[in-house]
Amino acid sequence: MSKRTQIDETIQKYFTKKEWEEMCSYEKMRYTNIKLNYDMMCKLGLAPKTPDFMLPRKRKVIDNDTESDEEWTPQKERITRKVSFKHPNKKKQDVEPTQTDTSSDKMDVNGILRKDLDIARTTLKKIARNIQKLEDNIYDTDDSDSGDEVEEVRYPRRSVGKKDYREAEIPDDDHFIYCDDCEDEYEGDCPVHGPLLVIEDKKIPADGSDPMRADHSIPNNLSIGTSGIKNAGSGVWAEVPFPKGVRFGPYEGIVTYDSIEAHRSGYAWQIYKNGRPSHFVNAKDTSKSNWLRYVNCACNEEQQNLVAFQYHGQIFYRTYKPVLQGSELLVWYGDAYAKELGITRGDKNSVPKCIMDKD
Numbered sequence: 586m587s588k589r590t591q592i593d594e595t596i597q598k599y600f601t602k603k604e605w606e607e608m609c610s611y612e613k614m615r616y617t618n619i620k621l622n623y624d625m626m627c628k629l630g631l632a633p634k635t636p637d638f639m640l641p642r643k644r645k646v647i648d649n650d651t652e653s654d655e656e657w658t659p660q661k662e663r664i665t666r667k668v669s670f671k672h673p674n675k676k677k678q679d680v681e682p683t684q685t686d687t688s689s690d691k692m693d694v695n696g697i698l699r700k701d702l703d704i705a706r707t708t709l710k711k712i713a714r715n716i717q718k719l720e721d722n723i724y725d726t727d728d729s730d731s732g733d734e735v736e737e738v739r740y741p742r743r744s745v746g747k748k749d750y751r752e753a754e755i756p757d758d759d760h761f762i763y764c765d766d767c768e769d770e771y772e773g774d775c776p777v778h779g780p781l782l783v784i785e786d787k788k789i790p791a792d793g794s795d796p797m798r799a800d801h802s803i804p805n806n807l808s809i810g811t812s813g814i815k816n817a818g819s820g821v822w823a824e825v826p827f828p829k830g831v832r833f834g835p836y837e838g839i840v841t842y843d844s845i846e847a848h849r850s851g852y853a854w855q856i857y858k859n860g861r862p863s864h865f866v867n868a869k870d871t872s873k874s875n876w877l878r879y880v881n882c883a884c885n886e887e888q889q890n891l892v893a894f895q896y897h898g899q900i901f902y903r904t905y906k907p908v909l910q911g912s913e914l915l916v917w918y919g920d921a922y923a924k925e926l927g928i929t930r931g932d933k934n935s936v937p938k939c940i941m942d943k944d
């Protein structure tokens with residue numbers, strides 16, 4: 586036999602005196618359970634919808650002794666809902682009797698209560714599972730995938746470990762985002778450290794009417810100027826400090842399938858679909874691209890402050906470490922292209938062609 590919940594007398598405040606007096610103990614228990622469930626979800630930070638009965642109601646006359654049903658606007662709605670409760674499908678003999686109540690609608694109400702309790706229990710079990718997974722994730726005690734169905738909280742699809750930011754990120758599943766703090770990938774935003782802080786471009790029409798669209802799209806607090814890298818042309822500079830975890834982009838340009846043209850331009854990112862090369866986004870044309878085209882390739886890991894990543898078929902840049910005010914935004918183009926620029930990171934014997942002006 587299921588244990589009965591104690592009626593929480595504090596819920597009385599959500600009802601009029603008359604309503605409370607007329608309410609049978611099953612209803613009070615039902616509201617108690619709804620509130621218990623709600624409180625638990627709040628404690629877990631799940632931002633549940635406030636149960637209707639707990640919402641403030643308009644009251645025409647604030648006098649407990651004299652009020653009638655007509656004095657409360659939403660009460661009519663509540664009473665309508667109360668009578669429209671569906672009878673449980675279970676046969677009456679299947680329903681466990683409770684110890685104390687003798688009211689005529691005992692079986693029906695009991696069935697409703699049991700259903701509510703079942704829902705609450707299932708929800709709490711799911712929450713408990715989610716918490717466990719989160720804890721496992723935070724403390725890195727268990728990387729295994731239990732195969733459990735988890736709702737509302739997203740978990741890493743796989744433990745990818747610490748990134749080598751010199752490696753090009755070739756996604757086989759680009760709806761996952763790497764979290765630099767967890768060192769893991771999540772479907773969408775990291776449930777522990779939250780979403781990346783998105784910095785939007787200035788909105789400039791991409792119809793080709795502005796030949797300098799790329800320059801004009803640059804957000805506040807960033808500027809385009811001569812790069813600090815010798816012979817690299819223009820670059821992008823931070824006018825203010827940026828924290829780790831800021832997202833810029835997407836990288837905009839013309840879609841092309843011509844790999845030779847893309848390669849020659851020096852402004853094209855390759856897009857992958859299911860781990861295979863698909864097409865290129867070429868930002869050579871300044872009337873069809875945005876400011877991200879001006880971000881240069883870092884000469885070494887110390888300089889690098891951005892990583893390029895593909896998300897939902899587009900290339901974005903994110904700060905993976907704090908960017909100091911007055912420093913140049915520098916990303917890694919990928920080993921092959923960097924080599925062509927004379928950047929051979931990790932190769933101590935290479936002749937350093939890629940040098941900053943101040944070096």
Ligand SMILES: C[S@@+](CC[C@H](N)C(=O)[O-])C[C@H]1O[C@@H](n2cnc3c(N)ncnc32)[C@H](O)[C@@H]1O
Binds near residue numbers: 812817819850883
């Ligand atoms: C996407 S563009 C970057 C913006 C370019 N600096 C500009 O003025 O338009 C890529 C080109 O910038 C230059 N570049 C970028 N990083 C460089 C580096 N580390 N060393 C030398 N040239 C670099 C190369 O000419 C490269 O083809």
